[in-house]
Amino acid sequence: MDIPRSWRLRNQRYLLEGNACTSCDKKHFPPVLVCSECKSRDLRPFTFSGKGKLYSYSTVYQAPGQFEAFVPYIVALVDLEEGPRITTQLTDISPDEVRIGMPVEKVIRKISEEGERGLILYGYKFRPPVD
Amino acid sequence: MKMSMKPSLPVGIVGYGAYVPRYRLPATEIARLWRGGQDNAKLPVKQKSLPGPDEDTITMSIEAAHNALKRAEVDPALIRSVWAGSESHPYAVKPSSTIVAQALGIAPHTTAADFEFACKAGTEAMQAALGFAGSGMAQYALAIAMDTAQGRPGDALEYTAAAGGAAFIVGPAKDAVAILEGSFSYTTDTPDFFRRSYQKYPEHGNRFTGEPAYFHHISNSVSILMEDLGLTPKDFASAVFHQPNTKFPKKVASQLGFTSAQIHTGLLAPVIGNTYAGASPLGFTAVLDAAKPGDRLLLASFGSGAGSDAFSFVVTDKIEGIRDRAPSTSDYVERSVEVDYATYARWRKKIRHH
Ligand SMILES: [Zn+2]
Numbered sequence: 001m002d003i004p005r006s007w008r009l010r011n012q013r014y015l016l017e018g019n020a021c022t023s024c025d026k027k028h029f030p031p032v033l034v035c036s037e038c039k040s041r042d043l044r045p046f047t048f049s050g051k052g053k054l055y056s057y058s059t060v061y062q063a064p065g066q067f068e069a070f071v072p073y074i075v076a077l078v079d080l081e082e083g084p085r086i087t088t089q090l091t092d093i094s095p096d097e098v099r100i101g102m103p104v105e106k107v108i109r110k111i112s113e114e115g116e117r118g119l120i121l122y123g124y125k126f127r128p129p130v131d
Numbered sequence: 132m133k134m135s136m137k138p139s140l141p142v143g144i145v146g147y148g149a150y151v152p153r154y155r156l157p158a159t160e161i162a163r164l165w166r167g168g169q170d171n172a173k174l175p176v177k178q179k180s181l182p183g184p185d186e187d188t189i190t191m192s193i194e195a196a197h198n199a200l201k202r203a204e205v206d207p208a209l210i211r212s213v214w215a216g217s218e219s220h221p222y223a224v225k226p227s228s229t230i231v232a233q234a235l236g237i238a239p240h241t242t243a244a245d246f247e248f249a250c251k252a253g254t255e256a257m258q259a260a261l262g263f264a265g266s267g268m269a270q271y272a273l274a275i276a277m278d279t280a281q282g283r284p285g286d287a288l289e290y291t292a293a294a295g296g297a298a299f300i301v302g303p304a305k306d307a308v309a310i311l312e313g314s315f316s317y318t319t320d321t322p323d324f325f326r327r328s329y330q331k332y333p334e335h336g337n338r339f340t341g342e343p344a345y346f347h348h349i350s351n352s353v354s355i356l357m358e359d360l361g362l363t364p365k366d367f368a369s370a371v372f373h374q375p376n377t378k379f380p381k382k383v384a385s386q387l388g389f390t391s392a393q394i395h396t397g398l399l400a401p402v403i404g405n406t407y408a409g410a411s412p413l414g415f416t417a418v419l420d421a422a423k424p425g426d427r428l429l430l431a432s433f434g435s436g437a438g439s440d441a442f443s444f445v446v447t448d449k450i451e452g453i454r455d456r457a458p459s460t461s462d463y464v465e466r467s468v469e470v471d472y473a474t475y476a477r478w479r480k481k482i483r484h485h
Contacts, residue, residue, distance in 0.1 A: 070185055092183060094468075109186060
């Protein structure tokens with residue numbers, strides 16, 4: 001991701017900032033211009049709680065350069081408590097500990113590193129709750 | 132002459148949070164590799180905490196500060212300082228504190244700065260936050276103490292250099308879980324341990340790190356603070372000292388007249404190692420987790436270079452209500468997964484494949 005784009009999207013990546021439809025209350029992440037449920041264009045910003053359940057996952061063993069420090073890692077579909085299903089990475093878990101349906105919570109981790117000189121990109125990942 | 136410090140407005144800790152990564156490297160793994168296991172009887176700690184490959188001082192600071200916010204139940208937008216003390220900031224130029232402030236919803240109406248003072252960078256940030264809130268410039272100030280310490284492979288420091296830390300939100304005494312009674316800082320030019328720019332690993336003065344550095348500075352900060360406040364070790368329910376290993380904090384406690392029972396709760400080094408700037412503040416969160424209203428608590432850091440900050444806090448009855456809003460320090464200490472030296476070497480970039 002280039003620097004201007006990652007900068008623009010920082011509150012999505014850090015805070016799970018999406019939006020909610022003012023007519024039907026459907027929650028969207030990432031934010032949308034038109035509600036997929038009722039076609040309304042009247043949406044307000046909405047910050048997700050960061051709690052969810054694991055819907056599905058896949059383990060990545062081969063990754064491009066900026067991700068290779070994290071291999072193997074788990075790419076997952078997580079159902080957020082407020083509705084949307086999002087694509088994310090799991091962390092603090094090894095492939096043999098993963099169970100479909102397990103509760104997960106948002107944390108902020110390194111997403112990628114552009115070599116030794118470049119930008120470190122931070123953003124949300126999900127992990128099993130600590131307590 | 133009064134030497135201890137206290138701001139004109141009464142202030143205290145209104146929220147606190149801990150973070151320790153989940154991985155542990157047993158000291159026996161290091162001894163196996165570098166000493167043929169010969170040192171096993173006299174290892175300085177049992178194991179050390181180790182960050183995962185996607186963790187650094189910034190991500191760990193965000194989680195500890197998030198826990199402090201959960202406990203304080205303060206609107207992030209009311210926080211006027213994000214001051215992060217560490218000797219392992221991921222960038223040389225680009226403040227860790229800016230990323231922490233954005234990620235927690237504190238930005239943009241805040242000050243942000245990275246503090247550096249070896250292992251006392253975090254308590255230095257706490258001193259500043261107490262002054263910032265105590266002067267009325269800020270209603271709430273956030274101070275963070277966090278490190279992902281690195282030791283040169285095979286060096287004595289490799290056994291202990293660990294990762295973890297804590298965050299504190301300072302605010303008005305009426306909302307505090309622990310009210311500041313007074314603090315004191317003691318600083319000299321003592322080159323016991325240092326790392327030059329662009330060097331990955333620090334240099335240390337072996338025996339020089341003990342008496343003239345650790346023991347001299349902590350003894351002075353703590354005894355001057357106690358004398359000034361008219362207190363003796365018996366007045367404290369718990370005390371936390373900087374813990375580069377298991378031995379030093381036990382020895383300095385006994386020299387100052389504290390019992391092993393008084394330092395037990397906050398002594399985490401044996402099971403997680405030396406978390407550098409995070410060490411004494413993290414121990415202090417374990418003490419707050421267990422504290423009762425009315426308890427008087429001592430926190431004393433040490434940073435090479437050298438200096439020590441000492442604080443006396445009195446716990447209020449608000450502690451019971453906020454404790455369970457975030458994971459306890461022991462939740463983090465106990466969620467542990469052992470890794471071997473090879474995994475550690477890869478994650479900590481001691482080896483690479485190109
Ligand atoms: Zn709608």
